[in-house]
Amino acid sequence: xxxxxxxxxxxxxxxxxxxxxxxxxxxxxxxxxxxxxxxxxxxxxxxxxxxxxxxxxxxxxxxxxxxxxxxxxxxxxxxxxxxxxxxxxxxxxxxxxxxxxxxxxxxxxxxxxxxxxxxxxxxxxxxxxxxxxxxxxxxxxxxxxxxxxxxxxxxxxxxxxxxxxxxxxxxxxxxxxxxxxxxxxxxxxxxxxxxxxxxxxxxxxxxxxxxxxxxxxxxxxxxxxxxxxxxxxxxxxxxxxxxxxxxxxxxxxxxxxxxxxxxxxxxxxxxxxxxxxxxxxxxxxxxxxxxxxxxxxxxxxxxxxxxxxxxxxxxxxxxxxxxxxxxxxxxxxxxxxxxxxxxxxxxxxxxxxxxxxxxxxxxxxxxxxxxxxxxxxxxxxxxxxxxxxxxxxxxxxxxxxxxxxxxxxxxxxxxxxxxxxxxxxxxxxxxxxxxxxxxxxxxxxxxxxxxxxxxxxxxxxxxxxxxxxxxxxxxxxxxxxxxxxxxxxx
Amino acid sequence: xxxxxxxxxxxxxxxxxxxxxxxxxxxxxxxxxxxxxxxxxxxxxxxxxxxxxxxxxxxxxxxxxxxxxxxxxxxxxxxxxxxxxxxxxxxxxxxxxxxxxxxxxxxxxxxxxxxxxxxxxxxxxxxxxxxxxxxxxxxxxxxxxxxxxxxxxxxxxxxxxxxxxxxxxxxxxxxxxx
Numbered sequence: 001x002x003x004x005x006x007x008x009x010x011x012x013x014x015x016x017x018x019x020x021x022x023x024x025x026x027x028x029x030x031x032x033x034x035x036x037x038x039x040x041x042x043x044x045x046x047x048x049x050x051x052x053x054x055x056x057x058x059x060x061x062x063x064x065x066x067x068x069x070x071x072x073x074x075x076x077x078x079x080x081x082x083x084x085x086x087x088x089x090x091x092x093x094x095x096x097x098x099x100x101x102x103x104x105x106x107x108x109x110x111x112x113x114x115x116x117x118x119x120x121x122x123x124x125x126x127x128x129x130x131x132x133x134x135x136x137x138x139x140x141x142x143x144x145x146x147x148x149x150x151x152x153x154x155x156x157x158x159x160x161x162x163x164x165x166x167x168x169x170x171x172x173x174x175x176x177x178x179x180x181x182x183x184x185x186x187x188x189x190x191x192x193x194x195x196x197x198x199x200x201x202x203x204x205x206x207x208x209x210x211x212x213x214x215x216x217x218x219x220x221x222x223x224x225x226x227x228x229x230x231x232x233x234x235x236x237x238x239x240x241x242x243x244x245x246x247x248x249x250x251x252x253x254x255x256x257x258x259x260x261x262x263x264x265x266x267x268x269x270x271x272x273x274x275x276x277x278x279x280x281x282x283x284x285x286x287x288x289x290x291x292x293x294x295x296x297x298x299x300x301x302x303x304x305x306x307x308x309x310x311x312x313x314x315x316x317x318x319x320x321x322x323x324x325x326x327x328x329x330x331x332x333x334x335x336x337x338x339x340x341x342x343x344x345x346x347x348x349x350x351x352x353x354x355x356x357x358x359x360x361x362x363x364x365x366x367x368x369x370x371x372x373x374x375x376x377x378x379x380x381x382x383x384x385x386x387x388x389x390x391x392x393x394x395x396x397x398x399x400x401x402x403x404x405x406x407x408x409x410x411x412x413x414x415x416x417x418x419x420x421x422x423x424x425x426x427x428x429x430x431x432x433x434x435x436x437x438x439x440x441x442x443x444x445x446x447x448x449x450x451x452x453x454x455x456x457x458x459x460x461x462x463x464x465x466x467x468x469x470x471x472x473x474x475x476x477x478x479x480x481x482x483x484x485x486x487x488x489x490x
Numbered sequence: 491x492x493x494x495x496x497x498x499x500x501x502x503x504x505x506x507x508x509x510x511x512x513x514x515x516x517x518x519x520x521x522x523x524x525x526x527x528x529x530x531x532x533x534x535x536x537x538x539x540x541x542x543x544x545x546x547x548x549x550x551x552x553x554x555x556x557x558x559x560x561x562x563x564x565x566x567x568x569x570x571x572x573x574x575x576x577x578x579x580x581x582x583x584x585x586x587x588x589x590x591x592x593x594x595x596x597x598x599x600x601x602x603x604x605x606x607x608x609x610x611x612x613x614x615x616x617x618x619x620x621x622x623x624x625x626x627x628x629x630x631x632x633x634x635x636x637x638x639x640x641x642x643x644x645x646x647x648x649x650x651x652x653x654x655x656x657x658x659x660x661x662x663x664x665x666x667x668x
Binding site for chain 2: 020021022023025032146152153156157158159161163164167168171174175178179182186189190192193194204205206207208209211212213214215216217218219221222223226227230231233234237241244279402440441442444445448483
């Protein structure tokens with residue numbers, strides 16, 4: 001069978017009438033097979049300007065050293081590691097969608113996984129550039145690898161979380177890339193078989209000669225499932241290890257055992273917010289409302305409330321433990337966060353991450369596209385401040401009051417950060433033009449089981465109880481891509 | 491008739507294609523392969539394709555990664571150059587676990603995907619052996635070797651009966667070489 005039977009009570013994952021396999025291909029490949037429109041060019045030019053700023057600022061850092069940044073004797077990590085953790089965290093949603101939701105058989109992942117995975121890869125690229133530039137002497141970056149050398153041979157310190165992190169981030173990046181590309185093969189073959197001339201040649205090389213024979217598909221599914229199985233603990237390990245960069249140190253405010261779960265939840269939280277920021281725009285501009293439906297948006301908002309609340313509980317637990325530990329340094333670190341000179345950053349973090357996502361408890365807000373988009377930006381801002389608060393407020397007042405300072409970013413700090421956003425969007429916009437933004441083959445799988453037209457056919461054939469049908473029709477009300485009049489009679 | 495190499499039944503619906511497979515099998519007509527734009531669940535059982543053993547390969551690659559990581563860390567941090575950190579033991583197994591885990595995943599993923607590419611002959615630049623260009627778009631193609639002796643009119647009528655939208659007679663095995 002082409003798909004299992006699905007309960008009528010479940011909301012459809014593809015909406016619209018007369019959707020055929022051919023139409024799915026046409027609609028998803030529309031941006032790939034046609035010339036870009038004005039909106040794309042405006043976005044792309046703005047993003048490229050940002051990326052050029054990034055190239056300039058990073059080159060300037062390499063040339064002058066990290067003295068170009070606002071760091072000082074007391075605050076040795078600031079915007080660089082904030083940016084690094086922020087980008088790695090954003091990357092996590094892609095793997096979560098493609099791996100964890102696959103293991104849980106959440107079919108709604110099928111239409112958002114491709115672009116979320118692309119987002120992961122681009123976010124990790126942005127994160128990795130921070131790691132390299134904060135080293136100060138980037139030409140010695142290979143020193144983090146355990147290579148035989150002429151200093152002894154003196155190896156890297158395998159007890160250090162920074163070395164673990166190098167292994168974690170590079171494994172994460174390369175495995176995500178592999179997962180993403182293997183999933184892309186059937187869709188690249190689709191583009192290849194519709195193209196002519198040079199385009200066909202290029203996509204032919206990229207498609208690895210995919211044909212879609214029985215064995216290829218059978219093994220493809222086995223490979224995807226196992227990759228999902230190993231990527232799930234991988235993604236959890238990555239942010240756990242990132243948190244250990246802090247947690248294994250003896251800095252008050254960092255030295256806590258709650259960090260691994262708290263960081264992982266925060267990563268998923270910020271990642272879903274970024275997916276929401278990107279997809280709400282992409283769905284409108286690329287006309288993908290039938291594939292990325294209100295159900296998808298609402299589901300992601302639900303994940304944002306859950307992870308946002310976990311993060312909120314973690315903030316409160318930290319405060320409680322700071323008091324309960326009886327350690328005056330720990331307690332002071334938190335008093336300083338709340339009411340010290342960086343109080344505004346702390347309260348911005350609290351408001352953006354804990355308070356405002358609670359608005360998603362209201363269904364009206366959860367299914368409103370403008371509200372979801374604005375709140376997703378608010379979460380992105382809040383999660384940036386979370387990392388800033390953790391890093392800078394713990395460092396700026398150390399054990400000797402005479403060395404207490406404030407951190408002020410220089411224009412280079414700001415340019416590297418703003419530029420990295422430009423780099424990210426440049427890569428993402430290019431991706432939308434050359435590769436399908438939705439996994440075509442996986443969405444086709446849903447057509448005969450979870451689509452609105454299939455459910456409508458079942459309703460018209462009177463295959464279900466009226467109670468169930470009514471409840472299903474009621475659930476369609478929130479969909480902006482479904483016409484209510486169509487269901488007036490049933 | 492002699493020039494015809496493959497007969498292709500082109501279906502617009504996966505369930506009809508599955509029906510077509512059944513029809514052909516009832517008449518003892520051997521199916522060469524089936525090309526689809528998406529995975530079809532249950533087709534491997536019908537065509538007698540054995541369960542993939544790629545999971546075994548994945549496990550072997552993974553365990554190789556675990557052992558490689560352990561060996562690397564043990565030989566460098568315990569045997570070759572012990573670092574005295576406050577007199578703590580150099581053989582600190584818990585500290586080895588994160589990297590052992592990461593390399594398990596790394597080796598497993600690359601080994602398994604490499605095996606997959608090798609076993610299904612996927613590599614960059616391979617000439618796509620396509621029988622019907624729409625098999626990656628909206629058609630579900632059953633390919634039958636025309637030289638096998640089955641009567642062509644019979645195959646034709648069986649495929650059409652099952653719901654094939656068209657039946658093609660290819661004189662070349664792969665059209666993508668044209």
